[in-house]
Amino acid sequence: MKKIYFLIVCLAACTACARPTSDTSKTIVVWEQEDAQVAPYIDSVFEAFKKLPENAGIEIVRTHYQTEDLRQQFQAASLAGVPPDLLLGPSDTAGLYAISGFIVPVEKLFDFSRFNKPVVEAITLDGHQWGVPVSNGNHLMMFYNKKFVKSPPKSTDELFSFCAGPAKTLKLDRCIAFDMGEPFWLMPWLGAFGGWPMDGKTPQLDSKPMRDTLNFYLDLKYEKKYVPMECDYNCMDSLFKEGKAAFIINGDWAISGYQKHFKQDFGLCVIPKLSSTGRWPSPMVSGKYFMLSAGAKPEKMAMIKRLLEFYTSKENQVKQYQTLTRLPALTAAGAAKEITSDEVSRISLDQILKGRPMPMATEMRAVWDSARNYMGLATTKKLPVDEAIRKMQDNTVKKIEEMNR
Numbered sequence: 001m002k003k004i005y006f007l008i009v010c011l012a013a014c015t016a017c018a019r020p021t022s023d024t025s026k027t028i029v030v031w032e033q034e035d036a037q038v039a040p041y042i043d044s045v046f047e048a049f050k051k052l053p054e055n056a057g058i059e060i061v062r063t064h065y066q067t068e069d070l071r072q073q074f075q076a077a078s079l080a081g082v083p084p085d086l087l088l089g090p091s092d093t094a095g096l097y098a099i100s101g102f103i104v105p106v107e108k109l110f111d112f113s114r115f116n117k118p119v120v121e122a123i124t125l126d127g128h129q130w131g132v133p134v135s136n137g138n139h140l141m142m143f144y145n146k147k148f149v150k151s152p153p154k155s156t157d158e159l160f161s162f163c164a165g166p167a168k169t170l171k172l173d174r175c176i177a178f179d180m181g182e183p184f185w186l187m188p189w190l191g192a193f194g195g196w197p198m199d200g201k202t203p204q205l206d207s208k209p210m211r212d213t214l215n216f217y218l219d220l221k222y223e224k225k226y227v228p229m230e231c232d233y234n235c236m237d238s239l240f241k242e243g244k245a246a247f248i249i250n251g252d253w254a255i256s257g258y259q260k261h262f263k264q265d266f267g268l269c270v271i272p273k274l275s276s277t278g279r280w281p282s283p284m285v286s287g288k289y290f291m292l293s294a295g296a297k298p299e300k301m302a303m304i305k306r307l308l309e310f311y312t313s314k315e316n317q318v319k320q321y322q323t324l325t326r327l328p329a330l331t332a333a334g335a336a337k338e339i340t341s342d343e344v345s346r347i348s349l350d351q352i353l354k355g356r357p358m359p360m361a362t363e364m365r366a367v368w369d370s371a372r373n374y375m376g377l378a379t380t381k382k383l384p385v386d387e388a389i390r391k392m393q394d395n396t397v398k399k400i401e402e403m404n405r
Helices: 002-017 036-050 067-080 094-100 117-121 156-164 183-192 208-223 233-241 252-265 298-311 314-324 343-354 363-379 385-403
Strands: 027-032 059-064 086-089 132-137 140-145 174-177 245-251 266-269 284-292
Touching: 027 067, 027 298, 036 059, 036 252, 036 298, 036 314, 067 086, 067 094, 094 284, 094 363, 117 132, 117 284, 132 314, 132 343, 140 183, 140 252, 140 343, 156 174, 156 245, 174 233, 183 208, 183 284, 183 363, 208 363, 208 385, 233 245, 233 252, 245 252, 252 266, 252 314, 252 343, 266 343, 284 298, 363 385
Parallel strands: 027 059, 027 086, 174 245
Antiparallel strands: 086 284, 132 284, 140 245, 140 266
């Protein structure tokens, strides 16, 4: 284990060595984990920033990582003393970075009253704001193919009625596609059954709502056969794009890609109300944020501040929506007619209002890891649901105790 850790630290150090050496005091290093379709937009904003007269000579080096790789690399690089200046990503790992001292609070550098309150709440921990909001949402919603579906379902009864009838006539592989192996996709349904994974910093996994949610999954998978048997993110995305599934539950980050792919057949709606409880599914809501590394040099602070203010300006926030269909974090941009007049933004905001802020507490890391393991065992029938949720809770509590030692 020590050899592996040493190797990671060395790799991080090598990454740092590869940075431009001309004038590192005028180089801003950014690491991100965005989808490939987002990269051109990020680079366009960076290029526009560099062209401003006051930013002459500034270089911005952007490096992409997969989500888990970014977390591991950033931790290793921070421990090795060679971190990037900025991290761009969702709020779920910010709590871990904050208590580890890898990022610093930024409320004294920026005016957070300019941003939507929920997106600020999702990056707030222990009275501090740990990132500058770039977008509002990062939430799940439902998409559908208008070739198959003329009017989106408002309840699961309506959804399942379509799956039992028209979907079978169409001979689709499956009616609905979503990632049943990732707990992020489980959370909306857990909320619809009246539960939530955390109460403050205390896990709430061994509960009736969690039991009901996993049984709901089993019913969809084995009894109704409305969802794929084994399907990860890439699989579900392919099923939907290839016209083999009528519906998909995916994030707001996928909107622009599906718009381009389906064109006039693109449809989106809120995740239907759970008929058995009368509650709306509540996807986790946060956003994307720039987090400031504790290793960023003081002499870079002025240009980093200018970059983030430029990136989150009203003009760029509206441009971001027009390019990526991501709701802005800036309140003034959200009120712009280019956004308020658009049906996609209205539906996306409606889904956000039915969601709940993603917990930033570091304890969520233990929840994600345990939930992923034991929900997988339950939904593949390798463990009875009651045993799975009991072990899910016990393992989470154990992991939290280990984290807090």
